[in-house]
Amino acid sequence: MGTATLKKMGTNLVVTVVLLVAIPPAHAIPAFARKYGLPCSACHEAWPMLNNFGQTFKDNGYQLGNDRDAPIYQQPAYWPIMFRVTPTWHRESNNRVALDQVPGNGKSGLMESTVTASGFDVGGIDIVTAGTLSKNLSFFVQPFIGNTNAGLSQAWVRLDNLVGSHWLNLKVGKFELDEPISQERVLTVSNTGFPYYNYFFTPPGDNNFFTGIGNDQLGVEVSGHAENDYTRYSVAVVNNSNGATGLPAGQTYNVYANLNQGFELPGLGLQKVGVYGFFGESPTYFQTSGGNRIPGTGTGNRSFYHAGAYGQWYFGKFDFQTFYIHGYDNVFLGNNVPANQPSKLPVGAVGPSWNGGFVEAHYDYNPRLILISKYELIRMSRQANPGIRANSGNLDTWTLGYRWYPIMNPRAGLAWVQEYSRIVNAGTAPLSGKDDISNSYLMGFDFDF
Amino acid sequence: MRIKVSLAGSVVVFVFLLSSLASVAQESHVGNLAGNATHGKALYQRYCIFCHGRYGDGTGDSAPYLDPKPRDFTKATFKCRSTPSGSLPLDSDLYDTISRGIHASGMPSWKPLTRQERVDLIAYIKSFSPRFQEEKPAAPLPIPPEPSSSPDSVKRGAELFQSMNCWLCHGKEGRGNGPSASSLTDSKGYPITPFDLSGGTRFKCGESDEGLFRDLTTGLDGTPMPSFTDAMKPDQIWDVVHYIHALRTSAKGGPTQAKAEPKAE
Numbered sequence: 095m096g097t098a099t100l101k102k103m104g105t106n107l108v109v110t111v112v113l114l115v116a117i118p119p120a121h122a123i124p125a126f127a128r129k130y131g132l133p134c135s136a137c138h139e140a141w142p143m144l145n146n147f148g149q150t151f152k153d154n155g156y157q158l159g160n161d162r163d164a165p166i167y168q169q170p171a172y173w174p175i176m177f178r179v180t181p182t183w184h185r186e187s188n189n190r191v192a193l194d195q196v197p198g199n200g201k202s203g204l205m206e207s208t209v210t211a212s213g214f215d216v217g218g219i220d221i222v223t224a225g226t227l228s229k230n231l232s233f234f235v236q237p238f239i240g241n242t243n244a245g246l247s248q249a250w251v252r253l254d255n256l257v258g259s260h261w262l263n264l265k266v267g268k269f270e271l272d273e274p275i276s277q278e279r280v281l282t283v284s285n286t287g288f289p290y291y292n293y294f295f296t297p298p299g300d301n302n303f304f305t306g307i308g309n310d311q312l313g314v315e316v317s318g319h320a321e322n323d324y325t326r327y328s329v330a331v332v333n334n335s336n337g338a339t340g341l342p343a344g345q346t347y348n349v350y351a352n353l354n355q356g357f358e359l360p361g362l363g364l365q366k367v368g369v370y371g372f373f374g375e376s377p378t379y380f381q382t383s384g385g386n387r388i389p390g391t392g393t394g395n396r397s398f399y400h401a402g403a404y405g406q407w408y409f410g411k412f413d414f415q416t417f418y419i420h421g422y423d424n425v426f427l428g429n430n431v432p433a434n435q436p437s438k439l440p441v442g443a444v445g446p447s448w449n450g451g452f453v454e455a456h457y458d459y460n461p462r463l464i465l466i467s468k469y470e471l472i473r474m475s476r477q478a479n480p481g482i483r484a485n486s487g488n489l490d491t492w493t494l495g496y497r498w499y500p501i502m503n504p505r506a507g508l509a510w511v512q513e514y515s516r517i518v519n520a521g522t523a524p525l526s527g528k529d530d531i532s533n534s535y536l537m538g539f540d541f542d543f
Numbered sequence: 544m545r546i547k548v549s550l551a552g553s554v555v556v557f558v559f560l561l562s563s564l565a566s567v568a569q570e571s572h573v574g575n576l577a578g579n580a581t582h583g584k585a586l587y588q589r590y591c592i593f594c595h596g597r598y599g600d601g602t603g604d605s606a607p608y609l610d611p612k613p614r615d616f617t618k619a620t621f622k623c624r625s626t627p628s629g630s631l632p633l634d635s636d637l638y639d640t641i642s643r644g645i646h647a648s649g650m651p652s653w654k655p656l657t658r659q660e661r662v663d664l665i666a667y668i669k670s671f672s673p674r675f676q677e678e679k680p681a682a683p684l685p686i687p688p689e690p691s692s693s694p695d696s697v698k699r700g701a702e703l704f705q706s707m708n709c710w711l712c713h714g715k716e717g718r719g720n721g722p723s724a725s726s727l728t729d730s731k732g733y734p735i736t737p738f739d740l741s742g743g744t745r746f747k748c749g750e751s752d753e754g755l756f757r758d759l760t761t762g763l764d765g766t767p768m769p770s771f772t773d774a775m776k777p778d779q780i781w782d783v784v785h786y787i788h789a790l791r792t793s794a795k796g797g798p799t800q801a802k803a804e805p806k807a808e
Contacts, residue, residue, distance in 0.1 A: 131605030131649055133593035147590070150655040158651035160644050161745075322654040358657045461589050 126151075129172065129225070130158060134502055135461035139413070141499075141507055141542075142279040146356070146364055150323040155232035155254030155263065156225050164229045174225035180283055182511070182538025185212035189531045190523035206525045216241070217283075220542075230254040234269070246339070248310050261318030268312045268337060272328035272352045274370050274404035275415050275454070277308040281466050284536040287493035287515030290452060291470055292419045297446040298486045299478050301430040302398055302423050303376040304348065309337045313347070324356035324364075334376060334392070344392030348374025354404075363408045371401030379432035394433030396424035402451075411458045418451040428478030440479040447476045448487065462502070466513075468493040483527070488520035497540070506543035511536065569675060571634045571665035576658060578634075583667030586660055594649060599671030601731075609649045612733050614765075619672035620730060622763040623748035625683035628770035633680050637665045639749070646745040647738075684760045686753050687777045692785040700786025703779055707771065712737040717790040730765040737767075741790045755784050 126137070134141050137148025144152065157163035187210040196202035218240035226232050236248040250267025270278050273293065282288050293308025313332030319325065330350045335343040354368025377392025402419040426433045428446040452470035459465065472489040495513030502508070515534045522530040571578030587595075596603040599616035606613050614621065623640045624632040641661050644652035653661060669675040690696065704710060704717075712727060714720040717740035729735045738747065748758050759780050762770035771780060 130651075131594060131608055132651075133590070135589045136593075147653070147655040158644075160649065160651045161647045162649060321652075358659070360659075363659065364657050460585075 126156065126174075126225070129174070130162065133461075134507055139456070139458065140281060140461070140464040140497055141509070143281055144276070144279060146323055149326075150319070153263075153317070153319045153323055153326065154260070155230060155252055157230070157232070157254065163226050173223075175221065175223040176542055178220040178222070178540070178542040179216060179218075180511075180538060180540045181214070181216045182283070182536050183212070183214050184284065184534065184536040184538070185210065186285055187211075187533045190526065190528065192524040204525060206523055220247075227251075230256075259318070260321060263317050265315040265317070266313075268310050268339070269315060269330075270310050271307050271330060271332075271350050271372075272315070272317060272326075272370075273307055274352065274354075274368055274402075274417055275406070281456070281464065281497055282468065282493050282495060282513055282515070283511060283540060284493070284495075284513045284515045284534040286491065286517045286532050286534040287468065287495070287513055287536075290417070291489055291491060291517075292417065292450040292452065292472060295421065295448070295450065295472055295487075295489075297421075297423065297428060297448060297474060297478060298482050299430055300423055300428050300446060301378070302427045303334060303343050303392070304336050304372070304374060304398065307350065307370075307372050307400060311337045311350070312339065322356075325354075326368075327351075327353045334374060334395075341390040343390070344375075344377040344395060345390070346375045346377075346395050348372065362410070365408060366406040367403070368405070369401075369403045371399060373397075373399045373401075376427055378426045379434060394426070396426045396433055398423040398427055413456050413458070415454040415456075416451070417453075418449070420447070420449050422447040423478075425478070440481060443479045444476060446474065446478040448472060448474045450489075462499045463496065465496045466493065467495075483521050485520040486522065489517065490520075491515065491517040506541070509540040511538060511540050513537070569666050569670040571637075571662050571669060573634050573638045573658075573662045573665070576662045578659075578662035578664070578666030580663070580666040580670050582660075583663035583665070586656070586664050587667050590653065590656075591664070599668065605649070611648050611729070611735060612731065613649065615731065616668050616671035618730070618765070619669075619674040620765040622765060623758075624761050624764065625757060626681045626761065627684055627772070628762040628764055630681035631674060631678055633683065634662070634665055634669075637668065638662065641665070643749060645747050647747065684757070684772060686756055686760075687781075689752055689756070689784075690778065690781055692788065696782045696785045697789045699779070700782035700784070700789075703775065703783050704786055707774060707783075709783070712767065713740050717741040717787065727767050729767075735766055740787050752784055752788075755787065756780055759783060 126132070137144060137151055139145040151158060187208060189208045190206045191209040192204045193207050193209070194200055194202050195205050218238065220236065220238060222234070222236045224232070224234040230253065232252045232254055234248055234250050236246070238245050238247045246268065248268050248270060250265050250269045252263060252265040254263050256262040256264060270276065275290070277290055277293050280288060280290070290308060292306070294306040296302055296305050311330065311332035312335060313330055315328055315330040317326070317328035319327070328351065331347050332350065333341070333343070334346045334348055335341065350370070350372045352368060352370040354366055356364050356366045359365055375395035375397050378394040378396055380387040380393070381391035382388060398421075400419055400421045402417070404415070404417040407414045407416070423446050425439065425443050425445040429439055429443045431438045450470070450472040452468060454466070454468040457465040470489070470491045472487065474485065474487045477484060477486065493513060493515040495511065498510045500508060500510060513536045517532050519530040521527050569580045592603055593605050594603045594609060594613040595601055595616060596606065596613070601613040601615035603613060619631055621632045621636065621640070623645070624630065624636045626632055626636070638661055641653045641664060644650050710721050711723045712721045714724070714737075719737040719739035721737065724737050727735050727737065746755055746758065747763070748754055758768070759775075760770060760772040762768050775783070
């Protein structure tokens with residue numbers, strides 16, 4: 095490489111950096127930005143992740159409280175709807191896939207090998223319509239349309255500020271639990287980097303109907319908050335169906351509660367800490383007809399819980415989200431044994447328990463550029479029976495990436511995303527029982543309008 | 544020649560940097576908090592720029608769609624103050640406005656921001672107008688203790704509402720539909736609607752009686768609402784405050800404390 099070429103590359107790099115630095119501040123996000131004329135960065139640290147102002151707006155029932163909230167103040171053409179699509183190029187790699195030794199010959203024997211795939215992709219489309227039906231009556235409907243499936247992620251109505259108080263709000267329908275850190279609003283989008291695994295974890299061999307607080311749930315939620323949202327609470331009573339419609343499980347109800355408190359540290363700003371817990375019972379067997387399970391007849395309920403603490407810490411342009419969970423399932427749930435057949439429990443069977451957590455760090459260069467890193471782990475502290483390897487279910491995952499928002503205006507937001515993530519599932523290789531490792535690299539657009 | 548160009552360029556860069564520093568050198572003080580304009584600038588770009596504009600002149604991208612229009616900070620003219628008409632506001636006045644929001648406008652309450660962030664924002668907002676460097680705010684106008692409301696006080700207030708020509712803008716029933724209402728403009732020439740005093744909603748600059756008293760004494764700069772501090776004595780201003788309360792109570796269907804009504808046009 096010649097000196098001239100190096101100089102040219104250097105010049106290009108400088109120009110790129112200057113352009114990045116000179117980019118004007120971020121502007122709006124669609125549905126509510128259109129309504130209020132506020133920039134998207136007012137509600138989002140980086141969309142879709144909310145800041146405290148956005149969380150307050152959400153907790154107020156999508157109302158700013160400035161007498162401009164009711165639909166009557168909007169032009170008739172205003173339609174509170176948002177679409178989100180994520181066209182990307184991504185590369186996925188898994189190091190221990192069970193392959194036929196002779197491709198196409200299922201009798202040739204299996205071997206473990208690495209499989210890699212890459213190409214352009216679109217994950218589907220999110221549609222959100224939300225807002226206020228009238229003063230203190232809000233709603234949210236979110237269908238999901240995938241490439242091969244469709245469904246209803248959320249659909250709820252909420253009575254806001256009951257008896258004129260921020261401290262009493264009532265939501266009914268299918269909704270995202272008031273999670274410590276919202277799964278719906280993660281900044282990461284890659285296959286392995288997207289989820290909070292602790293929100294969707296069940297131990298090896300477990301058959302708990304409930305699979306984690308990350309699933310949208312059907313039920314009712316009572317919540318409240320201080321005027322500045324520094325203090326918040328929510329209590330939800332939800333079906334024992336893990337969010338599935340059609341009453342497929344039992345007839346018990348589960349309870350989720352979340353409480354958090356914000357406080358200001360001089361020179362650092364707002365910090366938040368909280369505790370949460372999901373407590374419930376899940377069926378271990380069903381009534382059957384001809385051996386077939388009859389939906390809604392789940393019985394032999396046994397208990398489980400997921401509980402922990404979390405924090406959101408701000409240090410100037412840096413912020414950290416920390417999350418801890420402890421989970422426990424009853425011995426019958428953990429060993430997939432009907433509670434009316436205790437003799438089927440393996441010798442030495444116990445209720446499985448585990449611990450997990452994550453740390454997610456962000457650097458807000460400006461409202462248009464955010465750097466992201468995340469580390470998450472799960473550790474089984476007690477397996478359901480001695481036949482399960484001690485480390486089975488353990489998981490480590492790392493994600494690095496950034497989101498850059500070159501376009502933000504009252505009608506649309508466009509983020510350019512690059513992300514690398516890696517996950518190590520301990521002892522889950524299909525043949526060798528070694529660690530199973532997947533890598534994911536993604537770049538593309540995250541676009542909403 | 545190259546040296547001259549470089550020197551000229553350096554001077555331009557130096558002047559630019561100097562002016563940039565000067566533009567954010569403003570300070571603010573609320574209670575024991577001191578605002579930092581540099582921090583405030585980052586916050587302004589995140590939260591405020593879309594309405595108030597990059598240069599604070601009220602011409603952000605959303606401004607054409609907002610009614611009333613966003614405040615033009617370059618004029619340093621603010622509605623909600625504790626200082627006399629024409630004076631700069633105190634930092635605490637701006638802090639209260641940011642915290643409270645301005646009812647019936649696009650300006651929400653920014654109470655979810657930390658206190659320090661709000662004070663930082665004030666420091667930056669003040670940098671948009673040289674007035675904040677050239678002038679000092681006048682002393683706040685005093686608010687004497689409120690006498691208790693009575694039918695007589697309400698009646699006197701109703702008479703003052705008429706004799707002071709409040710009804711010309713606010714209407715004889717305080718509904719904001721007086722004969723002058725349709726022709727009113729703000730200091731930038733935009734049409735402006737008189738406040739519906741009977742609506743039972745919050746007032747622009749606060750909900751308390753003291754806040755309403757203050758509005759009447761300071762006036763709302765940048766709007767046609769004048770100061771009545773020279774036209775009425777404090778007791779008379781309290782009478783008007785009590786009458787406005789009666790208007791709101793009456794509009795809500797509650798008991799009306801005053802029978803007196805301003806004469807029709």
